[in-house]
Amino acid sequence: MSREHGNGIAAGGATPVRTAPWPEWPVVEEEDVRAVADVVRSGVWGSTEGTVVRDFERAFAEIHGARHGIALNSGTTALHVALTALGVRPGDEVIVPAYTFVATATAALLIGAIPVFADIEADTYNIDAAAVERAITSKTKTIVPVHFAGAIADMERLQQISEKHGLPLLEDAAHAHGAIYDGRSPGTLGAAACFSFQSSKNLTAGEGGLILTDDDAIARRCRSLINTGRASDGAWYEHHLPGGNYRLTEMQGALLRSQMRRLPQQTRRRDANGRYLDEQLSQIKGLRPMRSDPRQELHPRHLYMFRFDADEFGLPREQFLERLKAEGVPASGGYPVGLHQQPLYSGQGLREQIPGPAMPHLLAHDYGAASCPNTERACASEAVWLTQPLLLAERRDMEDIVCAVSKIQASAARTARNVGTAKD
Ligand SMILES: Cc1ncc(COP(=O)(O)O)c(C=O)c1O
Numbered sequence: 451m452s453r454e455h456g457n458g459i460a461a462g463g464a465t466p467v468r469t470a471p472w473p474e475w476p477v478v479e480e481e482d483v484r485a486v487a488d489v490v491r492s493g494v495w496g497s498t499e500g501t502v503v504r505d506f507e508r509a510f511a512e513i514h515g516a517r518h519g520i521a522l523n524s525g526t527t528a529l530h531v532a533l534t535a536l537g538v539r540p541g542d543e544v545i546v547p548a549y550t551f552v553a554t555a556t557a558a559l560l561i562g563a564i565p566v567f568a569d570i571e572a573d574t575y576n577i578d579a580a581a582v583e584r585a586i587t588s589k590t591k592t593i594v595p596v597h598f599a600g601a602i603a604d605m606e607r608l609q610q611i612s613e614k615h616g617l618p619l620l621e622d623a624a625h626a627h628g629a630i631y632d633g634r635s636p637g638t639l640g641a642a643a644c645f646s647f648q649s650s651k652n653l654t655a656g657e658g659g660l661i662l663t664d665d666d667a668i669a670r671r672c673r674s675l676i677n678t679g680r681a682s683d684g685a686w687y688e689h690h691l692p693g694g695n696y697r698l699t700e701m702q703g704a705l706l707r708s709q710m711r712r713l714p715q716q717t718r719r720r721d722a723n724g725r726y727l728d729e730q731l732s733q734i735k736g737l738r739p740m741r742s743d744p745r746q747e748l749h750p751r752h753l754y755m756f757r758f759d760a761d762e763f764g765l766p767r768e769q770f771l772e773r774l775k776a777e778g779v780p781a782s783g784g785y786p787v788g789l790h791q792q793p794l795y796s797g798q799g800l801r802e803q804i805p806g807p808a809m810p811h812l813l814a815h816d817y818g819a820a821s822c823p824n825t826e827r828a829c830a831s832e833a834v835w836l837t838q839p840l841l842l843a844e845r846r847d848m849e850d851i852v853c854a855v856s857k858i859q860a861s862a863a864r865t866a867r868n869v870g871t872a873k874d
Pocket of ligand 1: 525648
């Protein structure tokens with residue numbers, strides 16, 4: 451992430467609101483370096499011989515109140531393995547939100563299953579339970595709610611749907627490390643939850659992932675699928691399932707174990723800053739912070755998001771983002787299109803490379819027919835994302851964000867008034 455901001459032209463050509471750098475990510479302390487160096491010196495680098503990854507798995511499961519943690523090499527493989535362990539097979543349908551990172555849906559494709567896109571709620575950007583119900587067919591096997599930006603999806607309603615139709619919920623918790631919802635955390639809200647430790651995430655080792663579950667059988671299958679199909683109590687050359695080698699190294703385990711000591715405090719700080727921004731930004735015309743769910747006690751805020759109304763604010767979103775950057779606050783509009791509009795689904799992608807047995811089903815699925823107006827509006831003109839390291843700053847730094855947005859708003863309002871006067 452760039453360390454210096456504020457060298458563009460600020461609103462009205464004046465001095466930018468902020469020139470100081472934002473917090474760096476990842477946070478690196480001497481104890482992280484020592485933890486990795488100790489493993490390197492030990493010469494035990496693989497998790498099949500060492501205990502570091504195992505310790506981390508236990509600790510991560512414990513803070514989420516889940517019985518089992520299975521670490522692996524990415525969030526994408528976590529989703530792929532967990533879907534396989536849940537029994538998803540070629541030709542099955544898996545319901546995912548249209549507003550998410552591509553991996554949520556690709557994980558189904560990698561099995562030869564068919565991702566079916568459901569729209570999001572207009573005011574949370576999380577999967578819409580009503581759209582999920584509409585998308586269920588006789589081929590549906592699993593529903594994958596994403597806790598987008600760290601906001602827990604409406605698990606109460608989704609659990610009702612899951613029970614009514616006998617479909618397991620797989621939580622995509624890539625943004626939701628340490629979240630608390632109704633006294634519980636991801637990993638205990640569905641059949642299993644998948645986390646990512648890729649470099650932008652709230653807990654990171656550069657890459658990595660982890661599956662949490664309370665279910666002994668799912669845990670056993672996941673552990674075997676990431677370890678060449680071995681059984682925990684079996685011999686080294688005894689293989690039961692068609693599993694890959696998706697294991698994490700002990701060096702990554704050491705880094706994660708060390709970084710995790712800071713996770714609770716960082717999560718609380720992001721959430722407190724996020725709540726403050728919600729309060730302040732909701733008072734600015736044309737901005738709507740995401741609706742917060744009172745059932746969520748702790749929101750990890752992997753992203754801080756708000757909805758931007760160009761007409762009310764008086765500027766198109768792209769100009770707003772440019773001006774915000776010029777004021778020293780980096781932000782983006784997030785995904786340019788919904789997943790159903792990505793070339794992978796709307797173009798030739800699926801024809802060029804798809805798993806064999808699923809071919810006729812996949813090609814028969816009409817992605818052009820997906821109706822996801824909330825997703826399309828969020829992508830085209832409405833969503834504004836600030837990344838999580840900004841929320842690790844102090845409360846007074848949040849005031850810079852509010853100040854920058856207010857300044858741009860005032861300048862847009864002045865321009866609108868002048869245009870109005872010129873027309874009179
Ligand atoms: C919502 C979501 N799901 C899954 C993933 C995949 O994780 P990874 O990049 O570790 O494969 C990501 C992240 O990058 C993500 O944002």
